[in-house]
Amino acid sequence: MSHQSLVLTHFNQFEVKERTLVELTGDSAKVKILATAICGSDIHGSTGSTGRRFTDQVMGHETCGIVEKVSPGSNSDLLGKRVVINPVISCHQCEICSSGKEYLCRSRKVLGVTKGIDGAFAQYVVVPTANLALIGDEVSSTLATAVEPLAVGYHAVVRADVKPSDTVLIIGGGPIGQAIAFACARIGVRNFVISEPSESKRKFILSFAFMSLAPSDLSGFFESSARPTVVFDAVGNAHSFSDAFKFSDIAARIVLVGMDSPDLAIPSYEVSADERSVLGSYCYTNKEFAETAQWLGANSQLVAPFISDVTPMRDAPEMFEKLHSGNFEYNRIVISQDE
Template sequence: MRALVFHGPGDIRVEPRPDPDVAPGELLIRVLATGICGSDLHGYTGENGRRHPGQVMGHETVGRIVEGDALAPGTLVTVNPVLGCGTCAACAAGTAQLCPTRRVIGVDRTISSAFAELMTVPAANAVVLPDGMPEEHGALVEPLAVGYHAAVRGGVAADDRVLVIGGGPIGQACALAARRLGAHEVLVSEPHPSRRALVERLGFETTEPAALGSRAERNVVLDAVGSSASLRGAFEASTPGARVVLVGMNAPDVTLGAYAISTYERSLIGSFCYPAREFQATAEWVASQPPELAHLADARVPLDEAPAAFAGLAAGELDASKILVRLGEQ
């Protein structure tokens, strides 16, 4: 098979790799498409230190079964990349993302992941999608599930006025999730005009970050950026008692205005990945073919052009919000 192999900051190449062996309880998947995630890009640039030389990344994916006892060959699937131990209290509760020894496909250096023509996954992590839906939409389930879990963690409900900070793929997922959960109003803050335009095509009102201070009426904020500046904006634009969900991972450490939390009794809530039930629910929503999905992937490249796509994104030369790498296309 061919795979996209990370060799260090700014260095990623298409190379031959041995086809993976299928262990008992696993499925062999021929990958159709894999999205370039912001965490992949930050790994490529060396910013997050969570990607390692020799690693095959990729976790936003869709493919068809080649081999395995659990599903018939040809079955269309997406993959829940969160791997729990299966025996701890968190796993027993269905929250493998909180497992003390969790691993994540695409992040764990020992797992050859979805930027490859073939990959193996535990059968329990494959989620079946129906034939007849656009195949590439299966690669959107994972980021959409991240946004859905953030909205669930924030307790978004019908009377809420929601602010989403950041209009990139995770911010888009948060906004869509808030609407799925019935939020009264959803506003998205985003500095880049092209991303604001995409969010508006999804049917949401947008604003520039500089204007947030005058709109301090939101009782739920979903921070899809994750920086000191974005959290400061979240506090400035939210009501006393507001719920602020931190789902973005721009920086591992941030500075917090403690009084903005304590004296106004705001709650700061962490959100990471998703439980399996929410991934499944998001896959079912994607399978229903909501029209918004047509706007989410705005560029596609074959595997051979993936190194140039990474380089262009890192240099700020590409304006795409979500690039899908189409495996098997020359």
Template sequence: MRVLELKNFRQLVLADRNEPAVGPGEVLIDVVATGICGSDIHGYTGENGRRVPGQVMGHETVGRIASLETGTDSFGFTVGQPVTFNPLISCNSCEACDAGQQQHCPERTVIGVNPAIVSAFAEQVAVPAENVVALSPRTPIVYGALIEPLAVAFHAVRRARVQPGQKVLVIGGGPIGQSVILAALQEGAAQVLVSEMDPARRALCERLGATALDPAAGQLDEQVRKHFGRLADTTVDAVGIKPTMASALDATKFGGIVSLVGMGSPELAFSAYRVSTEEREIVGSFCYNNQDFRDAAAWVDQGSTVLAELISREVSMEDADAAFAGLAAADGTAGKVLIRLDSARNSQ
């Protein structure tokens, strides 16, 4: 099968690999499309230390079932069925897993991060059946590649305890920030503001239902007061660098919550006084639990046309390296880029 191999940092090449070995309890998936995550870009450049040369990355994906191994009958899957999969594999037996917090599992591994797993930038991938989520054939299949980042967003807004009627600020209008807008609205937020420097991304965020702010237009807290009439109940920082965290604390009400989902900097400095004396909470958000993922999948499976706004373009495997290079250079792409891995099958 064909794969996209990270041959060296900043070099993604087409390569041939053996088809995945599929064991009992696993499902073989013919991959249709896989989204390029920000963490994949940082892996491509070597910035995050979580990807290595020789690896096949990819975890935001959708496909169709190619085969079912023994031990999968109880799941009710059928060959040819459209599916996505939760890339977080947990032990299912520890205290965290028993509590439904699989992202806390000390034995967890992630498809697309673990270099030992040939992941979803490949024409086929083998996945534990319990991680596979069936999708409706009536929904455009590429929407399934949006489920994983939307699950990240659902988890981030739930960590922030967004309640119906609240006024929510999102800092960063990239793909995760865009997903957070949709998740906050689904959780009942009355209004969502998003602070984003790039005009194309601001326009996209407006189409998703948010009011977009230009951080260069003035102090963010003053802009928030102008639009909300007060400070935000909750802020989600989808960037995660010192200036955005400072702005998040400034723009969130006393006793409010800042959910940190962006990981733009490995270390952050911020005003302890803004946290302690004004009783704001800072909560970390990483990945999602199984329920978040299934809730995101169920919402996507309704086929809302707004999901099409999240996809800027689709590219072939042959054009994947150029797409990665462009995104790494901040080429102005407003939304998500999907790599189509089914073109060779469709041409046969």
């Protein structure tokens, strides 16, 4: 069947076009898309600057929809259910998948990112049923798109083995930094602060009742407060990575989540002499993704401001133009299929 999709026809250029939907194979489902968020990686990738998006691609990996059809032998109980989609498609057969780390599968593919795998900026998408997680009716379809970034934040906190007694610094107050803050609150961390240079973003972060400081205020703040035992770099450039070491305590865990720069210098003495640990964090397990969907169901009011704007798919090309201009303040924008 054909369906309408938002296609990256050329870098910096989108068109809503008819696209042929792939057939159901194996244990898979056809999902009617309700809403899909625009990730920062979609914005930067659509310029061609990251090398992780391609022309003639349908992007979109933070999504919510309704299961309309399943392949023969698949779980028919999913039919008609509202779901969120884990975009990391793994083989579920290798030793890595068997160990519960299927997001690190060597043959993984990512919906809307991997070339040839059409994503959810579309009316329909076909995905493995193993990648579906139920989402409660108390969560709107637009807010349900937040499950994916929230799962990124939760996995980072799990990866760092954060305890409620830890003191946490989050560098970067964008959606991923916010997601890490939600994860800290989720596990009971009381002492965490977000470093964010933008005054407007700091004011926005107050809508979640999270503490946020300008980077220039961190030195004074940590003179009268315990230094962080865990630092999350949700930016990933030379300046943010330097701050992670500058403000962390000895033996701290530094977790690199942001991907702004492909190469970063590590201050080796601050790692070896003070025994800091440097960890990478990328996606999440299927279990963490499904548990995050459940958590959002119980905390939808807290997370509600996370989605700042909604646009119908027909207007999505113009929305990407606004995003590329850099003159538009937003937090997370959702493309809705509900006209």
